[in-house]
Amino acid sequence: MPAFKAPAPGFSVRFSPFHEHRLLAAASQHFGLVGNGHLLVLDLSAPAGAGAAAPPLFAFPTSDALFDCAWSESHESLCAAASGDGSVRLFDVALPPAQNPVRLLREHAREVHGVDWNPVRRDAFLSASWDDTLKLWSPDRPASVRTFRGHDYCVYAAVWSARHPDVFASASGDRTARVWDVREPAPTLVIPAHDHEVLSLDWDKYDPSILATGSVDKSIRVWDVRSPRAPLAQLAGHGYAVKRVRFSPHRQGMLMSCSYDMTVCMWDYRKEDALLTRYGHHTEFVAGIDMSVLVEGLLASTGWDEMIYVWPFGSDPRAM
């Protein structure tokens, strides 16, 4: 699997939950400040030409920056993208670009920075926005189902629990991570997680009460929502803000993180020496990472050097 060249600095990558060779990527010109965005679907199985990767299966330029993207869990060609103009767009990558986006959901007042599809019930997705709110959407409804208010500052990420269909967590610039139940009016739990902004978080797929948060204070903390007073573990090793964290879908306790120090790190928070591997293959800030659900150990990363790397755990990304 070769490295792919994105048309702009990459912001997010996601493996398809349906096809092991499909990768969704969001990229934005000028580092997301101004300019166009690009949504790409890459075919990892396509044979690489002489020195050049195969063209993307689907490429859609948008009028504003794209910060995040997520595959639908209920439809193999549907995906959602978070846009810098405050809209959430649904794309059907099986349709030609002229018929896309299939839905344009415009309710947020400011940039939408995160989207996540419910992996358990598969009929809803969340958007996290810089207007301090989160919204719950259903792909068959033209408007949001519900708005979650409570954060005091930009919400950077929202992640559904991998086990519980009604529970999700959000990371915000107000230094807290909050756990929500869609049936409750207020957050179930507020974790004052870091001393600086919390940029990302993820649930452990094997233990439904374990949560990891990544922050501007360069650290990753692992929390147990049953005893949120102190973190279970603190993973130090990044030199700058931690942009994204993601738990492995295959191995309990294993997580992947990327940072503004241009590295991607693999951790096992239950080990004494938690840092497993450090990848320095990007030459700019790393903004998006993912771990394949269908192929164990297959990793992907993208960064502001406009490269998208896909490699198996244990090998060198650039050697592929």
Place this chain on the structure above:
Amino acid sequence: MAGSNPPPKPWERAGTSSGPVLFKPPSGGSTSDIVEASGTAKPGEVVSAAECNVAPSINSTISRPVPPRPWQQQGHGNSYGGYGSSMYSSYGGFGGPSTGGLYGNNMYSSYGGGYGSMYGSSGMYGGSMYNSGMGGPYGGYGMGMGAYNQGPNSFGPPAPPPGFWMSFLRVMHGVVNFCGRVAFLFSQNTQAFHMFISALLQLCDRTGMLYGELARFVLRLLGIKTKQKKDGVQGAESSSLEGPGHHFADAPKGNSSWDSVWTDDAKRK
């Protein structure tokens, strides 16, 4: 949009060991229906821009007061701001005197002196143009770094939106910067064109001299030199060896050469 289901997730195949303790057991039905049944649904609620960053009325299960924001603390935001402004602006200022001194005084002035008045103006070119020119681009770069820091959660928190005067002055800064750069490039192009044309003219001039010199040499080899000497080209020949620049200056000094040309001719007549 019903559609298919993806393959089961690895953690689903592994099976649940312990159920979630903190949360109520999952409800049945679709997420939309569950939310509506719980009474918390507000379909299509549009968030207005005025609501941003305002403390919400609901909630506050936060057990402690919200600590000051990182960018309100001393030191954190300032260090990055200082990076953009002070370092690069001092760099721009540094570029001025050093390049000006190098180009203006030493290199180009000696160059200009050798070639007389036409290149004497190059001394001015090196001094003033390079000063402003080098300062300009680097100043612009420093400002670019400032804006760079305000990107989506790059190093620190995103800065609050700048006020009207701030943005206006920033725009004016950009305009002035732009004009400075355009003017600099324009003058550079003019200078380059001027030098190109003058070099071309000089080349023609010197080529003509070389031709004359070679022709004279060849003629001398052929043994026609005495006749040439009588015609009085000797003075020009000897002076031209000293250097091209002094040719015309020295030529009239030769007593035997040009003055005698007409006299010889007159004598012949």
